Amino acid sequence: MSRPEHTAPPEIFYNDIEAKKYTQNTRIINVQAQLTYRALELLALPDEKTSFLLDIGCGSGLSGEVLSEEGHEWIGVDIAPAMLDVANEREVDGDLFLQDIGQGFGFRPGTFDGAISISVIQWLCNADKKCNNPYRRLARFFGTLYTSLARGARAVFQFYPENDHQVQMITSAALKAGFTGGIVVDYPNSAKARKTFLCLFAGQRDGQTQALPQGLSGEEGG
Amino acid sequence: MVRLLTHNMLQCHVKNCTNGFPLRFQDPVIEQHEQEINKEFLVNMLPRIDWNALRTTVDQLGLPELPAAVPENPAEDEAFLAALHRALMEVNIQSGSMVCPECEHVYPIRDGIPNMLLSEDEV
Ligand SMILES: [Zn+2]
Numbered sequence: 001m002s003r004p005e006h007t008a009p010p011e012i013f014y015n016d017i018e019a020k021k022y023t024q025n026t027r028i029i030n031v032q033a034q035l036t037y038r039a040l041e042l043l044a045l046p047d048e049k050t051s052f053l054l055d056i057g058c059g060s061g062l063s064g065e066v067l068s069e070e071g072h073e074w075i076g077v078d079i080a081p082a083m084l085d086v087a088n089e090r091e092v093d094g095d096l097f098l099q100d101i102g103q104g105f106g107f108r109p110g111t112f113d114g115a116i117s118i119s120v121i122q123w124l125c126n127a128d129k130k131c132n133n134p135y136r137r138l139a140r141f142f143g144t145l146y147t148s149l150a151r152g153a154r155a156v157f158q159f160y161p162e163n164d165h166q167v168q169m170i171t172s173a174a175l176k177a178g179f180t181g182g183i184v185v186d187y188p189n190s191a192k193a194r195k196t197f198l199c200l201f202a203g204q205r206d207g208q209t210q211a212l213p214q215g216l217s218g219e220e221g222g
Numbered sequence: 223m224v225r226l227l228t229h230n231m232l233q234c235h236v237k238n239c240t241n242g243f244p245l246r247f248q249d250p251v252i253e254q255h256e257q258e259i260n261k262e263f264l265v266n267m268l269p270r271i272d273w274n275a276l277r278t279t280v281d282q283l284g285l286p287e288l289p290a291a292v293p294e295n296p297a298e299d300e301a302f303l304a305a306l307h308r309a310l311m312e313v314n315i316q317s318g319s320m321v322c323p324e325c326e327h328v329y330p331i332r333d334g335i336p337n338m339l340l341s342e343d344e345v
Contacts, residue, residue, distance in 0.1 A: 097336055103338075
């Protein structure tokens with residue numbers, strides 16, 4: 001299977017046809033929801049409280065709907081206009097932005113209680129235009145994200161790393177921006193159910209150093 | 223849609239622009255969308271709200287005025303929370319644009335979605 005991030009930049013790849021697929025294909029919807037629930041679990045937000053969250057690469061709003069269902073307010077950013085149009089048509093509750101995350105965010109310091117991102121950040125590793133330097137874009141992305149998070153907040157990214165080099169490149173950019181944390185792998189021994197999460201902490205929570213959560217184990221899942 | 227809650231958190235992200243807040247609305251088309259009030263959330267967000275910026279924006283948009291300062295006990299002030307809820311959560315900017323007060327960059331809003339893309343020399 002070819003990796004979509006190798007075929008075209010995201011704003012081209014996620015065109016009208018691809019965008020519709022994302023809201024009509026039950027399998028995609030279920031996978032996306034499951035990943036979002038797991039990302040929320042890793043965010044470890046306070047119980048019974050409405051949090052203000054950022055959905056990075058919100059697409060057609062599938063993960064945002066889960067965030068709304070769980071009682072949270074959210075802002076979603078995406079680079080693909082076709083996906084955002086679908087999100088708009090479906091009248092999602094979050095505010096939507098057309099944004100290239102590699103250009104960084106303009107949110108004021110301490111805006112968000114947390115950030116999630118489902119199947120997106122591997123796109124940042126590509127240099128799809130001559131001017132796109134992946135290192136610089138990753139640095140700007142993580143740097144401005146760090147600032148926009150409340151102290152002690154977490155950012156959780158599910159992604160599909162292509163190889164170890166990519167994992168290292170992403171992780172080191174995040175740590176350089178000031179985050180702590182690292183990689184959590186669910187079902188590491190199952191080719192099908194294996195999921196990779198980058199789990200980042202923007203500072204301490206309640207004066208405590210935050211510990212990296214355990215990945216799920218066993219052969220089930222998926 | 224751009225709610226004023228979101229707008230209050232947003233500043234210009236053009237390179238070397240240091241004073242790009244609050245963004246000024248230009249030719250705004252305003253819609254009101256009723257939403258259930260969540261008092262606890264409003265109270266939690268209050269410390270993050272730039273009150274002067276919110277008042278300026280509300281004034282610019284010709285919306286009902288907000289008090290000069292946040293009351294001492296906002297959680298117990300029903301009238302204040304109701305007004306805050308209407309301003310922050312129910313006002314939606316559907317189209318127009320947001321302009322940076324410093325560098326004048328224009329962020330257009332189409333179908334309620336602001337275009338935050340920058341050109342190469344602005345990154
Ligand atoms: Zn500016």
